[in-house]
Amino acid sequence: MYHRERKLGRGVALVGAGMSKFGVQPDKTNRDLVVEAFADLKHSVDKGLDPDDIEAFYLGNFGAEMWEAQSVIATLSATWLGLTPKPAVKVEDACASGAVAVRQGILAIASGLYDIVLTGGSEKMSALPTEWTTTALGFGSDTAYEASAGFTFPGLYAAMASAYLHKYGVSHDEMLRVAIKNHSNGALNSKAHFPLTIRDFMKMRAAKAKEKGQPVPGWADELEFLNDPTYNPVIAWPNTLFDCCPVTDGAACALLVAEEIAGNFTDKPIYIIGSGHASGHDIHDRDTLTSIPATRLAAREAYEMARVRPQDIKIAEVHDCFTIAEILAIGDLGFFEEGKEAAEAAGAGKTTRDGIKPINVSGGLKCKGHPVGATGVAQVAEIFQQMRGEAGQRQVQTDTDLAVTHNVGAHGTTVVVQVYERR
């Protein structure tokens, strides 16, 4: 097989990032959300941004066709941003659409063709009833072999989760501890879909019971609450409601520029020093259910390009569309060993905000929400803020000189891993 070292023709810096509020927003379209995210990004560019200087636009979006009867969402969004006639490209790789858009922006700058590229991602998902949304999301699996056999995404990840629990003798409680951690993080993120800890949910449920004159439930702790099927029903065993990310509307943007002009925008650029991208087989045709091979390949490419090791990375935003997905991710990214170590990392405090490797300090997809096309770009926005020390009350105290984003398409058919450096 033909092989050569993966190296970009020139360096790329991240000089601005922003996101819309994540949540159910009945009065907003994809275009509104992109406009909101871009407005947020503009505030983040220290020395200011003249939108006329943007040379090209890449937008990740999974399903405006299904939720808005709308294709060409990149060119339409570009018009609403005032970017027309700049080239606008929509990329779609399911839930990795956002990171793939960012990566195409990186390649476009490295190609020498552009110096200043706006990347973004958006998804408007709340416009259809939940069962239709589940069907639309199923378009991201193999319609011929998976969706048609009855698989939905909670089911696909349940297959991976049950294999993991069985193979490594891990308890479902370890999955729930990922949810507890990510809600603890996201409670500090005002843009999160549910800026609430699990304790907040417990209080809300207890208050509701009291209001209805029902006996007020008393749970010893979060785990007891999450193991109460009245309040946390099973969706697809072992995935309970709180193992699943919500259905969210939202958008995010990231501004990339050629390294040599980064100083025109900020004195604190973040450099994207590694980018890896791999595809994977569908679940019916994969060698393992306890690892996502495309994550391992994309991570290897990104680490080699960046000349870093997993242990050098201080924080990471990883793709936790389901709690098991975070456990798979931190194993495949080389942060923890696949099996008990990865599964128990959240519960053992290793991946909490004050742990040795804080994971999903934004709240992750689980708590922040997962507007499919936006997710990969929102991860970039979080890393941008954290590395610049601008994350407010959720700022990690670690000295974050190296960070990673990890965005998964579908059940592992696309993965993009990127490495960021603060110099």
Add this chain to the structure above:
Amino acid sequence: MYHRERKLGRGVALVGAGMSKFGVQPDKTNRDLVVEAFADLKHSVDKGLDPDDIEAFYLGNFGAEMWEAQSVIATLSATWLGLTPKPAVKVEDACASGAVAVRQGILAIASGLYDIVLTGGSEKMSALPTEWTTTALGFGSDTAYEASAGFTFPGLYAAMASAYLHKYGVSHDEMLRVAIKNHSNGALNSKAHFPLTIRDFMKMRAAKAKEKGQPVPGWADELEFLNDPTYNPVIAWPNTLFDCCPVTDGAACALLVAEEIAGNFTDKPIYIIGSGHASGHDIHDRDTLTSIPATRLAAREAYEMARVRPQDIKIAEVHDCFTIAEILAIGDLGFFEEGKEAAEAAGAGKTTRDGIKPINVSGGLKCKGHPVGATGVAQVAEIFQQMRGEAGQRQVQTDTDLAVTHNVGAHGTTVVVQVYERR
């Protein structure tokens, strides 16, 4: 406004191209069509292609969501081509999805990240009833302002056509002469959806009348036939049936490599020396209806990069989704003057196979068919064959050292123009 010369970091060569049969193919999915196009491409690579050497895959596709309930068609197609785990990216910009995919392949190579990239496009459109297909195609317009106001694509192009005929005092017959020319070309293309001249259609209709015992119609010439509403009904005035391209299933592929390794694949590479890409406003928000501004901008970028002038170009494949679209294209590309000159070019024999500037020698979208995502790549495949003198019975006798492809998304919201050189 920040400006600099558009220049690629390194040169890109086209060393192989192929396409599936274009037509209504009820037993084939998008994936089948991509496999067929890739098999055809492999035969075109003079020194052979080991698929393992392909480093990345870009696929243009407009609407597998609508016609196959399938997103992620790039990764699924990559698996069927045996390319997994190579990165696979789907791009969507309506009818320009194919050329945008090719352009992303060019950028990816120029970035230094890859040396060998497969690009492709596909569309499976015949799986729904015609009225649903018209609705699905409408997703490519602005759903909020155009489709919802009753516009369909025949209507959008009818608005441009009626403005053109009115402004320049041109007859609808000039549009029909584009159809006559393109069917004359496509009749020589065995992969075309309708490899038939207009005279062939006349004979078929006459034979059918005779078979039914009806009076056999006698038309003096093609124009009289095309002006007979019994046989060529109005779809959206002035667009008649024969002004519109058909609804077609098909796929195409193009293999791009870094210029310096082109010799590993062929001694007759074609160099892509210019690439331009621009977006445009929707029709309700555009300054002119008799020009597509994005074509002019994309052409300028491509010509400047290639350091050529429109008059240097020997042949071109342009986007004739409707006959008026070819008239708009050859004006906006600078081949003929907008107005009477462009409108009368086909009728005057200037754009025929033996004319001064052969246009759409493949048969164009009108005759070859327009599987939306495939079109931009099929244009590349035609240029590849013509420039290498391998187009068989439809080979243009011009010494084609410079050629152009022109692919339009929707009603001009995306345009990609590329310049090819044979050295």
